[in-house]
Amino acid sequence: MSEQVVPLSPAQVSEVGIVPAEVPGEALPAEQGSSLDGAALLALAAITILYHALDAAMRQNSPPGLAFRDVYLRRVLTLVLAFVVIALVAGQRRWEIKSQSTTALRRVVLWISGGLLALFLLYVVSFVFLGLDILTDSVLPAVAEYAALLSVMALWQPWQRLAFYRSLLLGKYAPAVVIFVSVLVLWQFAIALFDIKQFLLPAPTVILGTFFDIYPRLVGQAWFTLQNALWGFAVGCSAGLLFGLISARFVGFSKAMLPYAVAANSIPIIAFAPIMNQWFGLIQPASKIAVVTVLTFFPVMINTVRGLSSVPPASLELMRSYAASEWNIFRKLRLPAALPYIFSALKVATTLAMIGAIVAEYFGGPLTGLGVHIKDDAGLSRFPVVWSEIIIASLLGNTFYFVVSLVERLVMPWNVAVRNQGD
Amino acid sequence: MTSSVAQDNASDRFSATATGEPIVSLKHVTQRFNTPTGQVVTALQDVSLDIYPGEFLSIIGPSGCGKSTLLRIVADLLTPSSGEATVNGKPPHQARLNRDFGMVFQAAVLYDWRTVLKNIELPLEIMKYPPAERTERARAMLNLVELSEFESHYPWQLSGGMQQRVAIARALTFKPPILLMDEPFGALDEMTRERMNIELLKIWSKTNTTVIFVTHSIQEAVYLSSRVAVMSARPGQIISDIPIPLPRPRGPETRDTEQFFHLVSEVRAGLHT
Numbered sequence: 001m002s003e004q005v006v007p008l009s010p011a012q013v014s015e016v017g018i019v020p021a022e023v024p025g026e027a028l029p030a031e032q033g034s035s036l037d038g039a040a041l042l043a044l045a046a047i048t049i050l051y052h053a054l055d056a057a058m059r060q061n062s063p064p065g066l067a068f069r070d071v072y073l074r075r076v077l078t079l080v081l082a083f084v085v086i087a088l089v090a091g092q093r094r095w096e097i098k099s100q101s102t103t104a105l106r107r108v109v110l111w112i113s114g115g116l117l118a119l120f121l122l123y124v125v126s127f128v129f130l131g132l133d134i135l136t137d138s139v140l141p142a143v144a145e146y147a148a149l150l151s152v153m154a155l156w157q158p159w160q161r162l163a164f165y166r167s168l169l170l171g172k173y174a175p176a177v178v179i180f181v182s183v184l185v186l187w188q189f190a191i192a193l194f195d196i197k198q199f200l201l202p203a204p205t206v207i208l209g210t211f212f213d214i215y216p217r218l219v220g221q222a223w224f225t226l227q228n229a230l231w232g233f234a235v236g237c238s239a240g241l242l243f244g245l246i247s248a249r250f251v252g253f254s255k256a257m258l259p260y261a262v263a264a265n266s267i268p269i270i271a272f273a274p275i276m277n278q279w280f281g282l283i284q285p286a287s288k289i290a291v292v293t294v295l296t297f298f299p300v301m302i303n304t305v306r307g308l309s310s311v312p313p314a315s316l317e318l319m320r321s322y323a324a325s326e327w328n329i330f331r332k333l334r335l336p337a338a339l340p341y342i343f344s345a346l347k348v349a350t351t352l353a354m355i356g357a358i359v360a361e362y363f364g365g366p367l368t369g370l371g372v373h374i375k376d377d378a379g380l381s382r383f384p385v386v387w388s389e390i391i392i393a394s395l396l397g398n399t400f401y402f403v404v405s406l407v408e409r410l411v412m413p414w415n416v417a418v419r420n421q422g423d
Numbered sequence: 424m425t426s427s428v429a430q431d432n433a434s435d436r437f438s439a440t441a442t443g444e445p446i447v448s449l450k451h452v453t454q455r456f457n458t459p460t461g462q463v464v465t466a467l468q469d470v471s472l473d474i475y476p477g478e479f480l481s482i483i484g485p486s487g488c489g490k491s492t493l494l495r496i497v498a499d500l501l502t503p504s505s506g507e508a509t510v511n512g513k514p515p516h517q518a519r520l521n522r523d524f525g526m527v528f529q530a531a532v533l534y535d536w537r538t539v540l541k542n543i544e545l546p547l548e549i550m551k552y553p554p555a556e557r558t559e560r561a562r563a564m565l566n567l568v569e570l571s572e573f574e575s576h577y578p579w580q581l582s583g584g585m586q587q588r589v590a591i592a593r594a595l596t597f598k599p600p601i602l603l604m605d606e607p608f609g610a611l612d613e614m615t616r617e618r619m620n621i622e623l624l625k626i627w628s629k630t631n632t633t634v635i636f637v638t639h640s641i642q643e644a645v646y647l648s649s650r651v652a653v654m655s656a657r658p659g660q661i662i663s664d665i666p667i668p669l670p671r672p673r674g675p676e677t678r679d680t681e682q683f684f685h686l687v688s689e690v691r692a693g694l695h696t
Contacts, residue, residue, distance in 0.1 A: 317500055318526065320519070322545075322549045323519050323520045323522060324549045332545065332549070412536065415535070
């Protein structure tokens with residue numbers, strides 16, 4: 001057992017005299033790769049932001065403090081941090097079980113850093129959720145922040161993965177990185193060279209400067225719009241799941257509903273936004289939530305039905321040969337087999353939710369929303385501001401997508417598609 | 424005729440019990456299918472076959488001869504158009520409800536979301552065995568198919584042959600008296616297949632299971648079986664029933680004996696009548 005990281009070592013393979021078509025030797029680093037790094041980075045960002053939100057003085061003065069003053073935003077951030085910490089610890093544990101390389105010291109470090117992060121979370125919860133101010137004017141918030149940051153680093157251990165990053169950067173991401181950097185550079189030079197006016201296209205440096213100048217305001221607006229997206233996502237996806245389950249269970253219902261669902265899925269539902277404004281009130285969040293709900297409902301429903309009914313016949317025959325009950329077939333076969341379909345719909349739905357929440361505001365909405373500001377600032381030719389608003393929207397959209405795909409990895413560590421994709 | 428064949432076979436250590444009541448019995452079974460174009464295809468025509476406890480019976484024939492259909496009738500995945508099937512003294516439907524047989528398909532049909540051990544525990548979960556016993560039995564089966572160190576692997580981490588061994592372990596874990604195998608090694612390469620044949624005989628000799636084994640490999644049928652039923656195509660009928668009195672235990676060297684070659688020729692001749 002020399003190669004402990006590879007799930008099936010060549011020694012074991014030759015021992016059984018079978019040469020498998022493909023030994024997924026690269027599987028483990030790739031699986032570990034993007035999601036672990038993303039989770040660690042997200043955790044670091046969340047801790048830093050929460051630190052500024054913990055300290056009352058910082059919330060009055062520092063720009064990040066100002067940006068994250070909203071108590072609900074801090075609560076959501078706390079929940080995201082809690083989830084990411086769970087993902088980090090679970091990911092590390094799974095990796096250690098697989099690689100069988102746990103040393104006693106490593107395990108102690110794992111438990112200590114996990115425990116410290118749990119304490120930090122408790123502290124944040126006491127502040128953010130319970131409204132307690134435990135020693136916030138002392139040195140404690142700073143100490144807690146540094147302890148939490150160090151714990152994340154201990155869980156993450158990026159220095160052990162340098163070789164992996166290098167191979168990733170040189171092998172996988174090199175073309176993308178080169179393109180990205182060269183587009184930015186070309187953009188910058190083209191603007192200087194051809195004297196492109198700012199209302200046509202601002203320079204990247206100008207956009208970035210504007211972003212950092214006004215981001216406390218942007219975070220507030222984006223948060224308002226994200227709330228609509230989140231509520232719509234929650235309602236639309238749960239309804240889609242529910243109707244999907246009903247359709248898969250009752251053939252008659254499915255026959256009556258599914259053609260319309262498939263047809264509705266190809267309608268540009270965003271076109272209904274003005275009608276929703278009329279129904280639910282122009283400046284009410286309900287009108288935007290309604291758009292997002294309808295937008296996310298259909299793909300989730302269709303994919304749930306598809307997943308539940310696309311079980312291979314042989315798997316069903318196996319269940320039949322055990323004289324399994326319908327409930328057992330559903331719980332032990334149909335549902336797990338449908339999970340990949342459901343999660344791919346949920347990931348699509350995160351994007352749709354962001355689009356829906358922002359674009360619905362183009363048709364009018366409260367002045368607190370991001371979409372309203374994008375439209376207005378574009379009308380006033382404040383294009384660097386518009387670009388900054390687009391940046392924050394894409395940052396939030398990506399985080400949303402990432403959190404859902406992290407849930408996917410936690411729920412189905414077995415999924416080969418997830419493992420090979422490494423997005 | 425079939426019962427006299429079984430008695431001829433009595434010298435065979437593993438079919439010593441192959442007298443008395445058959446464990447699986449087909450009487451004048453006919454199976455017709457309606458094709459989408461409105462034609463009627465007769466897959467099985469008046470098939471009668473008795474299988475005795477402890478036997479290893481192979482059904483061999485050209486593709487499309489209805490050998491899988493026959494197995495699916497025994498497994499209650501199909502109801503015959505006419506005729507009668509009895510499994511363990513009951514109609515197939517009752518036998519299925521009583522979990523009298525285990526099935527192994529051409530593909531391993533392992534569930535991707537379960538580890539190897541959990542896959543083997545699946546039938547026990549459905550049959551409501553207590554958790555401790557589930558794990559104990561699944562581990563014992565895993566030991567039998569010599570995959571103990573892979574219990575926490577996922578199916579995609581195993582090779583085709585290993586997956587099929589897991590499938591066999593899963594079919595045997597609730598100790599069914601009958602094991603139905605539908606071309607289980609058909610998708611494997613020749614070398615793996617021969618290894619798997621040896622493994623299967625080992626497992627069979629350690630359990631009291633009656634095996635009905637569908638294959639289209641003559642060598643495999645002769646090597647494994649105590650009796651080979653040869654089928655003709657369209658309509659599917661059993662055209663000969665050949666006892667295989669090769670001594671047991673059979674090893675790789677069995678394939679090189681004159682008797683083996685002789686029996687292979689006999690089965691091949693049976694196929695071409």
